[in-house]
Amino acid sequence: MxxxxxxxxxxxxxxxxxxxxxxxxxxxxxxxxxxxxxxxxxxPPLGLRQALAEAALNQDDAHLYGAVLGREELRTALAVQMSEHYSATVSANQIGITSGCNQAFAATIAALCGEGDEVIIPVPWYFNHKMWLDLSDVTACPLQVGDDMLPSLETAKAMITPRTKAIVLVTPNNPTGVEYPEGLVQAFFDLARSKGLTLIVDETYRDFDSRSGAPHQLFQTEGWEQTLVHLYSFSKAYRLTGHRVGAIATSSARLYEMEKFLDTVTICPSQLGQIGATWGIHNLQDxxxxxxxxxxxxxxxxxxxxxxxxxxxxxxxxxxxxxxxxxxxxxxxxxxxxxxxxxxxxxxxxxxxxxxxxxxxxxxxxxxxxxxxxxxxxxxxxxxxxxxxxxxxxx
CATH class of the missing domain: 3.90.1150.10 (Aspartate Aminotransferase, domain 1)
Incomplete structure (x- = not known):
């Protein structure tokens, strides 16, 4: 059975x-x-909690269904923030808001993979990534890291098969904490693009990277959205863990496919959580x-x-x-x-x-x-x- x-x-x-x-x-x-x-x-800090309370009391749409890919004001605010952080141009139609970053990963896999496909994932891995691949009947292909806790590009290249759909990187890494060097991230992007694969980069902890400025230049690459799916979480940035707000940056065509998954699972992200995340972007950077x-x-x-x-x-x-x-x-x-x-x-x-x-x-x-x-x-x-x-x- x-x-x-x-x-x-x-x-x-x-x-x-x-x-x-x-x-x-x-x-x-x-x-x-x-x-x-x-x-x-x-x-969350008091100001954000007050913004949530005021929205709950005074904004009727905070309690209603909203757009599957998120509120336009949050998508726009995040696109502007990312454009500034990465010294690139990211537009609102390349942003989707999800019910947490775990759901961002789930939506990505649902849009990219069918049963029996393969995803290369460095180990030690983030366990929820492995769990979702299991739940999707997608094979997680473990890419062992070296003594420096960094994945080998050449080993990954040798692991690619006709069933491979994506490579996953998490930086700063969960569970090791290691920050992946810019050159390594770029090399994995180049490999994925040359093989027609998708590079999934989870930067849930990007706000706590010890490096100043952009940790990589992927968003500056022409046509980045055809290869890259970028994942982010507002939970860690603004202490919104219970409100479940995450984000995806990729092509509008890919978001169209992800929208089918998101509409089936949650219909829309938490309205209050999105209002809080938008307020955080505008008011909590210091x-x-x-x-x-x-x-x-x-x-x-x-x-x-x-x-x-x-x-x-x-x-x-x-x-x-x-x-x-x-x-x-x-x-x-x-x-x-x-x-x-x-x-x-x-x-x-x-x-x-x-x-x-x-x-x-x-x-x-x-x-x-x-x-x-x-x-x-x-x-x-x-x-x-x-x-x-x-x-x-x-x-």
Whole structure:
């Protein structure tokens, strides 16, 4: 008997890891340090919340169906912002608004792929990307990264088959935090264009890139929209996680196909969320700059404090945006250690096995640390607990 589409994939690591802490009582002097999820825990700034409240009270259309591809004012505002950020020309008809960036990816795959097609995706991968490919009966072809956590162009080129439809890049990367160099991103674009493939670039964390200015020049390339599908999230920029607002930039012809998927799934993105995102673009750029500086300060705290763990045999494999990716020194598999860390050290973080193909042995040595909600003092506490941790002897 055939499996259902949901039976064909795994349980979300976020959902699974939450079960590890259910019913666990943490000591008052050692509260839980949750570094499992890369999402802001605080609500949007007050001004944005006031804008949402005023829209809810006074804008009738905030409660009605809207355009499938999003409100025109948000599409225009994002196009202007992207044009300025990337020193390029992006138009509103090349922008589609979605119910979160996960849906942006889902709509992209629905428009590009049929059952049995293939998508090349670097590993460690963002687990929801793999889950959606599974749910779509699209084969995720794992592209192993090197010691620098960067994917190999030549390896990707060798993986292309007649069934290949797209290559996916996430930069700054989830889960490793690594920022992909401009030349590497451009080389993957050139490869995709030469082979008639689509390059999907997910820049959910672009607002927290340590580099100033545009991280690549893809949007300056003539005809970029024929090869590139660019994904973005307002959740991280303006703390709109619960409102689910993401975006796609690509050709209007591709958006036409994606519109069919979006109309079937959600009909339109959240009106209030879109109103909040538009307000954020126009009013929160200085505030967002401060948020970026705080995240970069936490990245520096990771780099400055890691020698404490390095002395215990840990290795830092990647760091940036919201994430650090590390290798542990123990003989046990990472998932077993992760469960022990909950009870023995009051730490919840995700093992590398949640970002790798089943059976990958390197994943058993790896962890992702999400530090979006852990400040410098919390990072110091985290490293102190990890440095003191020794897995209990098996019973």
């Amino acid at each position: 055939n499996k259902s589409r949901t039976e064909a994939t795994f349980l979300s690591p976020i959902v699974e890891s939450r079960r590890w802490v259910e019913g666990v009582t943490f000591p008052s002097d050692r509260p839980l340090l949750n570094v499992s999820q890369a999402a802001p825990a605080d609500p 505030w967002l700059g401060g948020e970026r500086e705080e995240i970069l300060a936490r990245k520096q705290a990771i780099l400055d404090g890691f020698p404490t763990l390095e002395a215990k045999g840990w290795r830092l494999l990647g760091c940036g945006a919201y994430f650090a990716y590390v290798e542990h020194p123990f003989d046990l598999a990472a998932e077993e250690i992760a469960k022990q860390l909950v009870t023995e050290a009051s730490i919840l973080m995700l093992p590398g096995t949640m970002f790798m193909p089943t059976g990958d042995k390197t994943a058993e040595r790896q962890f992702r640390i999400a530090f979006a909600n852990v400040d410098a003092a919390g990072i110091s506490e985290l490293f102190g607990r990890l440095a003191s941790f020794t897995p209990p002897n098996p019973s």
